[in-house]
Structures are given as C-alpha cells and as structure tokens.
Amino acid sequence: MTIYNYEVRKANGESTTLEAYKNKALLIVNTASQCGLTPQYAELQQLHERYGDKGLSIVGFPCNQFGEQEPGSAEEIAEFCSLNYGVTFPVLAKIEVNGPGSHPLYRYLTDLTGEEIRWNFTKFLVGADGLEIARFEPQVKPLELTDEIEQLLR
Template identity: 45%
Template sequence: MNIYDFNVIDNNGNEVNLGQYKGKVMLIVNSATRCGFTPQYSELQKLYEKYSDQGFIILDFPCNQFKNQAPESVEEIQEFCKLNFGVSYPIHAKIEVNGENAHPLYKYLKKEKGFSGFDESHPLASKLDEILSKDDPDYKNNPDIKWNFTKFLIDRNGNVVERFEPTTDIKVIEEKIKELL
C-alpha cells in the first residue's frame, strides 16, 4: 500500500484518486479556519506559488476535531481561505483525522510517521502541551494528529518522508520541499 492507493473527496464532492499526483511532491495538511495556526494558510500559499511549477502540490483537508475550529461547510471554508489568504491550492471535503472515523489516508499517514514532538521554541507549544496533557497525559507516545495544521511531506514516488507538527517553522518545511524537488 502507498499514498497513491487512496481516494479522497474534493470540495465539489467528487472522488479523487491520489494517483493523479504521481511524480509530484505533496504536502498534506489538516486545517481549520478558527485556529491560532490559521495564518499558516498564507505561508502555505506562498510555498505553493513558489514551487507549484516545479511539481509541488498542497492537499488541504479541513478538520473540525480540534476544539470545533472548522465548523463551516467546505464551501464557506474555501471562500474564507481565498478571501483572507489567497489560497489557490486544492481544499478537499472535511474529514476526521483521528479516532474510529479517521479517514483511511490519515490512518496510513500516522502509521508511516508518528508524533515526534513540538518545536518548543514556538510560542504555542506550551499551550498545546497543556491542552493535550489534560485529555491524555501520555499523548506524546501515540501517533495521533495532535492539532490543526499538522503536515505530511510526500516525495515524488509516493513515500511519506516527513511529518511536521503545527509548531514547525515554515522555513524548515520549505528546505525539505526543496530537497525533494
């Protein structure tokens, strides 16, 4: 099994096979419109604009599992992202990334790359630790997605090569993308 075996639903309700992205470098992200990390839409759009002509694509999957921070419809999310951040990369249907109803794509991504910790220098890292520790004191030892804007980097052959937590600086992500392009 690899990344190209999965189907997802686009923002129009159509089924899309990820095999259509063979040969591209992908960044897969779970997003939310009402999160402290929401300004990352702007950073992601800049990456997309800078590298899309070199075979780079961002696949965005809104998720409402983290403190109800993406309650809107996919149409409203797409409009919000376009108006506020100029987002032009694909935004897909809302999904769940954890739990019993987690999308099979995310079950696979988490199996391939588990949680490796937050960037402690990020101003929101301690707040995330506080929130997550209340629900699960052992949260650091399971592969679940911890929050919105967790990202997975996929190489041109469909391999999951890196997982970035929302606290990872965009410059670190950009360097890894450039290595794969």
C-alpha cells in the same frame, strides 16, 4: 497500496484519488479556519506559488476535531481560504484525522509515524515516489520546510 490509491473527496463532494499528484512532492496538511495557526494558510500559499510549477503540490484537508475550529461547510471553507489568504491550492472535503472515523489516508500516515495527529496544521511532506514521508508538527511553519522541499525537488 501507495499513498496515490487513497480515495479523497473534493470540496464539491466529487470522489477522486491522490493519483493526480503522482511523481510530485506533496505537502498534506490538516487545516482549520478558526485556529490560532490559521495564518499558516498564507505560508502554504506562498509555497504553492514558489514551488507549484517545480513539482510541489499542496493539499489541505479541513478537520473539525480540534476545538471545533473548522465548523463551516465546504463552500464556507473554500470562500474563507480564498478571501482571507488567496488560497489557490486544493482544499478538499472536511475529514476526521483521528479515531474510528479517521480517513484511511490519515490512518496510513499516522500508522507510519506511530502517533495520532495532535492538532491542526500537522504537515506530511511526501516524496515524488510516494514512499518518503516526513512529519512536521503544527508549530513548524510552512516556510520552515523550504530546505526539505527543495531537497525533494532536486
């Protein structure tokens, strides 16, 4: 099984897979709207605008597991991201990233890296082959990943 086979839900509840991102570099981020790191949405959007047409896709997975900092509905989250940060990259349905209810995609990612998600805005940069995966902790700002992104896009 590859990363592209995992079923995910769009914010509207529709089921899909990550297959749409095959052959693209992918930045997967667990997000939250009421976190001290929430301004990272702005940098994620900048990366989306800079590299989206060059082969980078960004996907946000809202999560309420850390300090209950993502309490809103899918509609509220989408509206917040759009109004406050101009987000145009996909922000999918809310999931859990740790524990028995964790989403299978995040179980896969944490199994690969050997540790659970510590906080909101943990980032996984996935190569176009779906196999090369690098993890970046929340304090690493999205724009600090520019070199790694550009290397993947070559």
